[in-house]
Amino acid sequence: MKTVYAAMIILATSATAYAGETASAPGTTQYFVNLADGDTVEGPVKVIFGLSGMGVAPAGADIENTGHHHVLIDRPAIGTGADGAEEFDMNMPAEENLRHFGKGQTEVMLELAPGEHSLQLVLGDKDHIPHNPPIFSEVITITVK
Numbered sequence: 529m530k531t532v533y534a535a536m537i538i539l540a541t542s543a544t545a546y547a548g549e550t551a552s553a554p555g556t557t558q559y560f561v562n563l564a565d566g567d568t569v570e571g572p573v574k575v576i577f578g579l580s581g582m583g584v585a586p587a588g589a590d591i592e593n594t595g596h597h598h599v600l601i602d603r604p605a606i607g608t609g610a611d612g613a614e615e616f617d618m619n620m621p622a623e624e625n626l627r628h629f630g631k632g633q634t635e636v637m638l639e640l641a642p643g644e645h646s647l648q649l650v651l652g653d654k655d656h657i658p659h660n661p662p663i664f665s666e667v668i669t670i671t672v673k
């Protein structure tokens with residue numbers, strides 16, 4: 529059994545070593561289709577995810593130039609600060625404010641409390657890790673009535 533565990537640890541370690549190494553296609557953009565920074569909307573809020581330059585594929589699918597959408601809700605932005613940069617090497621955790629769309633969904637209906645909310649899209653590879661270089665949208669702030 530010990531040998532098996534050792535082998536598993538080596539496999540897990542080597543998989544981690546390739547984290548963040550899935551290449552993105554040059555010029556790819558990710559954006560909100562139906563929302564703009566500063567919008568005031570009624571809840572629940574439909575959010576449509578846009579991606580130009582790459583394709584959408586489910587998590588686990590090893591297909592070149594594809595990924596799946598993630599939405600960061602009221603979370604520190606990815607890609608704009610020292611803390612965010614660290615997250616590029618990591619498997620993004622599934623949390624209430626970091627939602628994965630691993631079936632390849634391209635929209636969601638969000639239940640957001642009235643008030644201001646920040647939203648950002650981030651593309652993840654088959655292992656939920658941002659591409660290299662990472663693909664993410666601008667951060668938008670919306671107000672829910």
Ligand SMILES: [Cu+2]
Pocket residue numbers: 587596597598620628629630652655656
């Ligand atoms: Cu994911």
